[in-house]
Amino acid sequence: MAPLPPSTLFRHGLAAAWPICLGYFPIGLALGVLAQQTGLPWWAMAMMSILVFAGSAQFICVAMLASGASFPAIVFTTLMVNLRHALMGSALAVHLQGVDRRFLVLFAYGITDESFALNMARFSKGGWSRWSALTANQLPNLTWIGATTAGVLVGQFTPQGAFGIDYALNAMFLCLLVYQLKNWLSVITALIAALVATLWYLYIPGDSYIVAAAVIAATCGYLLKRRQEGHQ
Amino acid sequence: MSWQEYCLLFAAMGLVTYLPRCLPLIYLAHRRLPKPLVDWLSLIPAAILSALIAPSLFTNSSTRSLELGKPELWVAIPTLYFAWKTKNLAGTVVLGMALYWLAGFV
Numbered sequence: 001m002a003p004l005p006p007s008t009l010f011r012h013g014l015a016a017a018w019p020i021c022l023g024y025f026p027i028g029l030a031l032g033v034l035a036q037q038t039g040l041p042w043w044a045m046a047m048m049s050i051l052v053f054a055g056s057a058q059f060i061c062v063a064m065l066a067s068g069a070s071f072p073a074i075v076f077t078t079l080m081v082n083l084r085h086a087l088m089g090s091a092l093a094v095h096l097q098g099v100d101r102r103f104l105v106l107f108a109y110g111i112t113d114e115s116f117a118l119n120m121a122r123f124s125k126g127g128w129s130r131w132s133a134l135t136a137n138q139l140p141n142l143t144w145i146g147a148t149t150a151g152v153l154v155g156q157f158t159p160q161g162a163f164g165i166d167y168a169l170n171a172m173f174l175c176l177l178v179y180q181l182k183n184w185l186s187v188i189t190a191l192i193a194a195l196v197a198t199l200w201y202l203y204i205p206g207d208s209y210i211v212a213a214a215v216i217a218a219t220c221g222y223l224l225k226r227r228q229e230g231h232q
Numbered sequence: 233m234s235w236q237e238y239c240l241l242f243a244a245m246g247l248v249t250y251l252p253r254c255l256p257l258i259y260l261a262h263r264r265l266p267k268p269l270v271d272w273l274s275l276i277p278a279a280i281l282s283a284l285i286a287p288s289l290f291t292n293s294s295t296r297s298l299e300l301g302k303p304e305l306w307v308a309i310p311t312l313y314f315a316w317k318t319k320n321l322a323g324t325v326v327l328g329m330a331l332y333w334l335a336g337f338v
Contacts, residue, residue, distance in 0.1 A: 051246035052249050082249045083276065084252075084273070085252045086253070089254070090257070104257055107257070108253040164332035164333030167328045167332035170332075171311050171325045172325050177315075187278075189275045189282075195286075201291055214279040214280040222268070
């Protein structure tokens with residue numbers, strides 16, 4: 001098969017990635033408005049979106065900044081929240097065997113839950129160029145940087161708590177949680193996490209409840225799975 | 233916060249976001265993670281998201297005490313149902329915000 005011209009590969013990426021961009025826009029805008037109400041200047045939002053580019057971690061960062069959390073707590077929570085991308089990177093590596101490291105260094109920057117889901121589906125189907133995959137990674141990234149920065153600028157004209165903006169974070173987490181509930185084991189793990197997190201939050205000061213509950217619940221889930229497999 | 237403080241925080245956050253995306257992709261391309269670790273890690277996203285959201289639904293953050301029946305909790309039920317049925321992230325965020333906004337008038 002003759003190699004396709006770059007413009008065609010770009011168009012393939014664009015055609016696949018536009019729904020992600022469309023989805024990122026309102027969420028990015030909401031994050032920007034929320035950040036503005038926390039006192040983040042627009043340039044800080046732009047800098048965070050360029051350096052971090054991780055939707056849920058950025059929402060958590062804004063929430064933690066608002067509640068006066070320490071820098072190490074924010075960075076550690078970011079690490080825990082984004083550790084899942086290590087698994088996604090491993091899975092993507094199967095389709096990017098022997099590819100130039102310089103390409104991978106650039107490609108890794110754009111790995112998100114959404115682009116991962118899209119690219120894995122396309123790679124598995126076949127005929128998906130890594131350049132189209134890179135386009136599908138980076139276009140949502142540009143949208144995200146633009147939308148979050150615009151949100152801060154728009155936020156100055158938005159009254160506190162208008163349009164239920166305070167609920168954007170909760171709603172996004174609820175939907176991302178639903179994406180994760182694939183079987184009974186993940187449902188039980190989520191329920192254990194909710195229970196442990198609430199109790200930990202009530203009785204132990206600070207914000208260790210997120211990491212503690214996640215580790216305890218995942219371990220319980222894993223042990224349950226082991227036990228079930230042992231019985232079969 | 234100053235420019236330097238933001239720089240430092242976001243650079244550190246960027247690093248811990250980028251490394252997990254980059255290192256396995258580059259170095260683990262030919263190897264496999266041990267199965268128990270993969271199984272355990274696969275449960276982390278559900279656990280961490282649930283842990284993040286639960287206290288905001290069931291507790292009062294200013295007094296740090298149990299509070300059942302907050303608008304956050306009531307709004308979560310239709311929002312969760314919508315997310316389950318449609319799997320639409322943007323739609324769920326817009327619906328959740330709209331319901332929470334309306335709940336403020338009740």
